[in-house]
Amino acid sequence: MSTPEADHSRDPCPIVILNDFGGAYAMGVIGGSIWHGIKGFRNSPYGERRIGALSAIKARAPVVGGNFGVWGGLFSFYDCSIKAIRKREDAWNAIIAGFCVGGSLAVRGGRKHMLNSAITCAIFLGILEGVGMMFQRYMAYANKPVPMPVPDQGAAPLGA
Amino acid sequence: MWLFGGSSKKQEDNTVVASTPSSEFVSEKSNTPEITNSLQSSFPTIPTFDASKLHPLAGLDKELEYLELDDEKLSTIKGTGNGILPSRGWSDDLCYGTGTLYVSGLGLGGLIGFNEGLKNLPSGSIDHVTGVVKPAPFKLKLNTVLNQVTKHGPHIGNSAGVLGLLYNIIDSSLDAYRGQHDDLNSLLSGALAGAIFKSTSGIKAMGYSTGMMTLAAATWCGFKRLIN
Numbered sequence: 001m002s003t004p005e006a007d008h009s010r011d012p013c014p015i016v017i018l019n020d021f022g023g024a025y026a027m028g029v030i031g032g033s034i035w036h037g038i039k040g041f042r043n044s045p046y047g048e049r050r051i052g053a054l055s056a057i058k059a060r061a062p063v064v065g066g067n068f069g070v071w072g073g074l075f076s077f078y079d080c081s082i083k084a085i086r087k088r089e090d091a092w093n094a095i096i097a098g099f100c101v102g103g104s105l106a107v108r109g110g111r112k113h114m115l116n117s118a119i120t121c122a123i124f125l126g127i128l129e130g131v132g133m134m135f136q137r138y139m140a141y142a143n144k145p146v147p148m149p150v151p152d153q154g155a156a157p158l159g160a
Numbered sequence: 161m162w163l164f165g166g167s168s169k170k171q172e173d174n175t176v177v178a179s180t181p182s183s184e185f186v187s188e189k190s191n192t193p194e195i196t197n198s199l200q201s202s203f204p205t206i207p208t209f210d211a212s213k214l215h216p217l218a219g220l221d222k223e224l225e226y227l228e229l230d231d232e233k234l235s236t237i238k239g240t241g242n243g244i245l246p247s248r249g250w251s252d253d254l255c256y257g258t259g260t261l262y263v264s265g266l267g268l269g270g271l272i273g274f275n276e277g278l279k280n281l282p283s284g285s286i287d288h289v290t291g292v293v294k295p296a297p298f299k300l301k302l303n304t305v306l307n308q309v310t311k312h313g314p315h316i317g318n319s320a321g322v323l324g325l326l327y328n329i330i331d332s333s334l335d336a337y338r339g340q341h342d343d344l345n346s347l348l349s350g351a352l353a354g355a356i357f358k359s360t361s362g363i364k365a366m367g368y369s370t371g372m373m374t375l376a377a378a379t380w381c382g383f384k385r386l387i388n
Binding site: 015017018019020021022023025026029054055058062063065066069070073108 | 254255263318
């Protein structure tokens with residue numbers, strides 16, 4: 001699947017799904033620990049704040065991690081599948097993959113809910129891709145090659 | 161020229177002969193017909209396509225070419241790598257380890273939940289007037305199975321994922337601290353991960369969990385030995 005635009009900083013496709021599952025899960029667990037640790041600490045009465053934070057982390061952080069992990073892993077799975085089908089890598093891959101993820105995660109909520117969720121996810125990823133593209137363009141503009149200064153042909157012999 | 165495989169070596173020899181500095185002008189002249197002859201004779205007999213005879217640069221004789229990474233990006237800690245996938249350091253270990261454990265936990269839990277759901281399928285309702293047993297509708301049965309799958313799958317998956325996360329974080333820290341990656345690190349991080357995982361459930365549960373995780377780490381080490 002080595003299209004010219006392929007991103008070589010990431011692993012190749014079938015195996016990268018596991019990596020994304022793990023990465024997203026780890027991100028969710030660590031972020032969820034911080035989030036629910038603070039939340040549990042603040043919501044506990046004085047004298048039980050530390051144990052409150054700990055039990056909130058125990059109860060909630062793995063769930064947050066699981067939600068993140070399933071989202072990231074499913075997204076990677078759909079992204080790889082779409083890459084394999086379309087044989088190209090562009091922003092539409094992410095948007096279609098986001099659409100599929102949103103739909104899949106809402107599959108038990110009925111058709112209307114699925115469609116809503118899918119469109120929301122697709123728009124979210126579209127915005128993400130758009131921002132990425134703008135950033136890329138800005139970086140390219142900031143680092144654009146500078147033309148060589150043209151030597152002043154009339155003045156040089158006189159000055160020398 | 162190496163695209164044509166077998167003929168490349170012969171040709172190289174000829175060019176070496178032709179360009180040796182000791183060869184005089186006359187001898188060089190006498191060599192040229194030979195080159196053209198050998199070229200002409202080799203062109204019609206282009207061998208059938210054989211990946212192993214290609215130039216090594218192409219690397220087409222290897223099977224899983226895509227699993228190779230740049231050497232300079234690979235982890236520098238001694239004894240690293242598990243023999244299955246190349247590792248670029250702690251982040252690769254963490255992501256792949258956690259991801260594999262999480263996904264397999266999710267799958268195992270899903271299977272258990274599927275089994276549970278099939279065991280607890282709703283029985284049909286009995287019409288009290290006629291006494292006829294009305295079977296439960298398919299949607300209700302599907303819902304029961306799916307409820308059980310989504311109850312057991314994430315539970316086991318999350319537990320396995322947390323264990324994998326703890327194990328890999330501790331293992332990588334120990335690797336970096338000791339400067340090498342060996343079975344001792346693995347066993348120790350397994351024990352610590354098990355202890356932390358059950359640290360709020362009392363000494364006995366902690367002991368069980370520590371023992372189980374040490375055993376699991378030992379199994380993993382043995383498995384790595386086996387396949388390497």
